[in-house]
Amino acid sequence: MDVIEMRDVSKRFSSKTVLEPFTFTVNKGEIFGLLGPSGSGKTTLIKMMIGMLKPSTGTVAVCGTPMPNLNMFHRIGYMGQSDALYEDLTAKENLSFFSGLFGMKGKRKRERMDQVLHLVDLTEHAEKKVSAFSRCF
Numbered sequence: 001m002d003v004i005e006m007r008d009v010s011k012r013f014s015s016k017t018v019l020e021p022f023t024f025t026v027n028k029g030e031i032f033g034l035l036g037p038s039g040s041g042k043t044t045l046i047k048m049m050i051g052m053l054k055p056s057t058g059t060v061a062v063c064g065t066p067m068p069n070l071n072m073f074h075r076i077g078y079m080g081q082s083d084a085l086y087e088d089l090t091a092k093e094n095l096s097f098f099s100g101l102f103g104m105k106g107k108r109k110r111e112r113m114d115q116v117l118h119l120v121d122l123t124e125h126a127e128k129k130v131s132a133f134s135r136c137f
């Protein structure tokens, strides 16, 4: 099943073409990465994918739903490259805040926080403020 489908998508900002038309799909279970120099349009592409920006041409669908679609926002996890975390809060406090936004609470929330801390190998640093972490993540 195509989870993400971007078809004939392009993006212009006034007269400047940032992305020439492209098409790709990402299937269920696939991990898809974008590589490119600064300014090549990676963030622009992701913003169109999640419905934060409107393509100049083409169509985007996530899980078969044409984007943008407000109902899809709570199903998509997007972490911007900056301002993504609260530096004065610890890793755990950040997770608690963001999982709360997704409506998680109680045992399920605690378990999920432990899981993701383990996943990124930060369990032992959970109580550290984000400002103390390396920038290389």
Ligand SMILES: Nc1ncnc2c1ncn2[C@@H]1O[C@H](COP(=O)(O)OP(=O)(O)OP(=O)(O)O)[C@@H](O)[C@H]1O
Residues within 6 Å of the ligand: 013, 018, 036, 037, 038, 039, 040, 041, 042, 043, 044, 045
């Ligand atoms: N809102 C905007 N208005 C005008 N031009 C924009 C806008 N947003 C992005 N651009 C331009 O589009 C191009 C692609 O920017 P984008 O941020 O998508 O690149 P990027 O690949 O994410 O770069 P980086 O690796 O530095 O994060 C750049 O030339 C940028 O100046």
Ligand SMILES: [Mg+2]
Residues within 6 Å of the ligand: 042, 043, 044, 081
């Ligand atoms: Mg970017």
